[in-house]
Amino acid sequence: MSSVRPLAEIRTEIDQIDAEILQLINRRALCAEEVAKTKIAEGEQGTFYRPDREALVLRRIKELNQGPLPDHTAMRFFRELMSACLALEKPLEVAFLGPEGTFSQQAVFKHFGSSVNTLPVAAIGDVFNAVELGKCHFGVVPVENSTEGVINHTLDRFLTSPLKICGEVEIRVHQNLMGHAESLAGITEIFSHQQSLAQCRKWLDTHLPQVKITAVSSNAEAARMASLNKQTAAIAGLAAAEVYQLPVLETNIEDQANNTTRFIVIGKQDSSPTGKDKTSLVFSTGNQPGALYRALESFAKFGIGMVNIESRPSRQGLWEYVFFIDIDGHSEDPQVAEALDLLKANVNMLKLLGSYPKAVL
Amino acid sequence: MSSVRPLAEIRTEIDQIDAEILQLINRRALCAEEVAKTKIAEGEQGTFYRPDREALVLRRIKELNQGPLPDHTAMRFFRELMSACLALEKPLEVAFLGPEGTFSQQAVFKHFGSSVNTLPVAAIGDVFNAVELGKCHFGVVPVENSTEGVINHTLDRFLTSPLKICGEVEIRVHQNLMGHAESLAGITEIFSHQQSLAQCRKWLDTHLPQVKITAVSSNAEAARMASLNKQTAAIAGLAAAEVYQLPVLETNIEDQANNTTRFIVIGKQDSSPTGKDKTSLVFSTGNQPGALYRALESFAKFGIGMVNIESRPSRQGLWEYVFFIDIDGHSEDPQVAEALDLLKANVNMLKLLGSYPKAVL
Structure with missing residues (x-):
């Protein structure tokens, strides 16, 4: 059997490593403070939190990570670190469908890290209101939940809200x-x-x-x-x-191990392209036969994958049906931009709900 | 106004720092693997998790920390890092009074970090059972909760359980x-x-x-x-x-901002002295007048602070009342050891429930 180092020696090494890590995370926090100063100097107060930048940092950590810590653990560590650095400047306020302890709150912490202030509200519409009125920087709402059907509330609210989707989160759900x-x-x-x-x-x-x-x-x-x-x-x-x-x-008697609920992050700011993005949009085709087919042709023509489609009766009286679609790519990607231009020519109404990085964690 | 560095330059520095942090946390994980090997070589399989060692690491981080990250945030990182390192060897299984999403589960994560497997059970007695039967390494049970009075269940169960208290956690509670x-x-x-x-x-x-x-x-x-x-x-x-x-x-309409519930960690192992410890014990005095007073004299004589006292009618039939007491210090501290010897001479029954580090986070 190979010889082992004595416990005391290994612990001394761990203590040294810990001291170095501590210094580095504080140096990182100082840099984050500098970023905030630069942004203020450049007149960008409103955009301390950049989901695109955070997604890039996390993906880079995943690429660089050689273990033994699993990628997931390493990314979670940096998720928390970014959250703590941001909180030094200005803790983010995030509204969610309460109460505390729900999957929605779990989604908030998974996406923003735990150094945020969370505001539980009573209904999905209230999450939108809180962000629209500037009470909170962001909101998190469920968008696909097979057991509770809340998806409709969220989608319907988007028809009239000026808010954008700036991120997505997935949470495992158990029965x-x-x-x-x-x-x-x-x-x-x-x-x-x-x-x-x-x-x-x-x-x-x-x-x-x-x-x-x-x-x-x-x-x-x-x-x-x-x-x-x-x-x-x-x-x-x-x-x-x-x-x-x-x-x-x-516990956990659901048949599918990947029984998840998808949440989206809503806010006022746009997210820049990161190379792995999704774009959500809603459009109405009118009632001509084949209208939806023609609309979807726009994406097929430019080789753009469609992740999701959901049709909803419109409550606006102007269109009979509206379609919510998630596609691969960012609206600033050239192919996507061209497809959207083509789509616009084929539909009665088109509203971009936002382009945002795909869920990383 | 002072000049600011361009965003791109700061971000490059952050990326470099991140790469260094990533390397260091993985080096730390390798050291943790080495600790495990040493422990196995020394026949100490059962004690991968040392609450005493973890408390010392966290207190040292608090001492070393110069900011700008707050002490609390820095300690939480290292709490998570230790949790992740430990999970590489063998994820801890921790039983708690379910369901998930309760304050009890929050206490588990606060104490052990989030890289543990949690087992929700239906009653406090089941937490004891799970640990006694070896289904879980540790359990977390509430011990002081002003709204639900669960304290009695926990204390009563200690009279017959061979388990020890190896840590404590405090959680804010809201109305x-x-x-x-x-x-x-x-x-x-x-x-x-x-x-x-x-x-x-x-x-x-x-x-x-x-x-x-x-x-x-x-x-x-x-x-x-x-x-x-x-x-x-x-x-x-x-x-x-x-x-x-x-x-x-x-939300949060309680009058006291420090409205907390205290939880204890139960397990099979002893915790070594860390310099800032508590000891919990239960004793019975018999019914002579002044018996409790004489018992408490043991602590006063050796200058040992008493944190808590709780009297309970015994259900064992042997004693009418039992007293649960928390004192300052570890049972291996010389003063405490002498006080306990003296106490033993003055009571009918004395059971040490455990010495453990005071709550750090």
Whole structure:
């Protein structure tokens, strides 16, 4: 067996490394202060936080990292460091769909690091209001959430809001079985929202094939019902278990390990191209047959990938349907700019919601 | 006005600093791997995580730190860095009183950093069980929580558990006003648990002096009741607002800015002295008059500060009352050791629950 260094010696080395790291992170903070001064001298007060610059820093860390720390860990470290440096100048205020402890707040910290002030508000519209009125620098709102359907609120609000999308965040979402039964064998009925039930179908087929499944209006309602009868259980988030004091019987029972909710960051500023960007837009085609097909041709012609499409009935009375689309690339990329020009000629209404770096962490 | 360096130049310097930091944190991780190898060679597999060593590292960072990053921020980085280094060897498994998103989980991350696996369990007793059975390396349980009174569960369980206290964590706790009223003026009645009401008395006197105050069995019940009538509101945690979809009217309305919950870390290993430690113990005096006074004399005689005392009716049948005490210092400190020897002679039963570093962050 190879010889090992004594503990005391290794710890002395660690202490030296720590002192160096400490000096460097403070030197970095001084540089960040200098950046702020330069920006003020150049009349750029409003743009201390640059999502594009931060995305580039994190991607560079990923490229440079040789381990043993995993890329993800190294990037998280720098995410926090940038957050702390920024907070020295002016802590960012970020509004989110409250309460605290929700996935939305988790998304705020994942994107901005933990050195920000968060403002929980009661509804998605209030997140937009807080940023529009200048109460907060940024807002974070869910845009795709298979269990709660909040996507529509967010999309609809964009039709009338002057705000831009300046970033995206993805958060893993878990489903859990909760109830007062002593064991799975003691359960005769399970309540949940139908979309949560769908997400756990395989698990239910495997572990509780004989049990009656009842869809109810929400996961919180499911938890309430399960709290009334020991032989029933609910599939819901863990906050519901806390409020109804329901023991959690199984955690993470969703079938897809990549069951995620996507959030977007909204603000007033544009984000510069980083080389790996997305652009979100909304347009209306009118009702001629083939109109959507022709609109999408603009992207195909310039070889631009489409990540997402969502159609929504318009509430503006001017168009019957609007389409929300995410495409690959930044609106300043030449190919994208040309495709957007072509698209504009083929639609009744086109609104760019923003170009922003793809989620890094 | 002084001249400023161009943005590009500062950013180049930041990029260089980042590359150096990245190298150093990976060098630190390599050292941590070496520590693990040494420990294995010395037959110390079970003790990868040393709360005493970590407390010393963090205190040293605080001493060395010259800013501009605040001490708290610098320590949090090193907290995360140690957590990440440890996870390379073997991610710690930590049980806590679930569900996820609670103050208990926040306490886990504050103490262990975020590179740990957390296991939410349904009751305080289950946290003890998980650690006793070796399912988890450590557990985190609340020990002083003015609103929920969970302290008793934790203390009682210590009477029969072989586990030791190896750390403490403090978390700020907030109270919030929630309800469907359009404004404060629309509220005629407020529900909450009486202890939460007491915590917000000044705020209530100032902002809602005319409103009827009704104490109910729990804050969750208060939220449920408030959800039924638009003219009523509840004081509760934000998780309750989420489940009952109650708009949050005011956040952080507690009178004391330092309204905290204290958690302790339980495990199987002892923690070495760090110079700033606490020792927790439980003893029984029998029922002679003046018995407690004589017991406490042991500490007074050796000049040892008492941080906390809590009396509990014993459920063991052997003693009528037991006393839980926290004192300043480590049981291996000479003065403390002598005081404990003296105490032992004056009581019927004495059990050391552990000596551990005082909360650092």
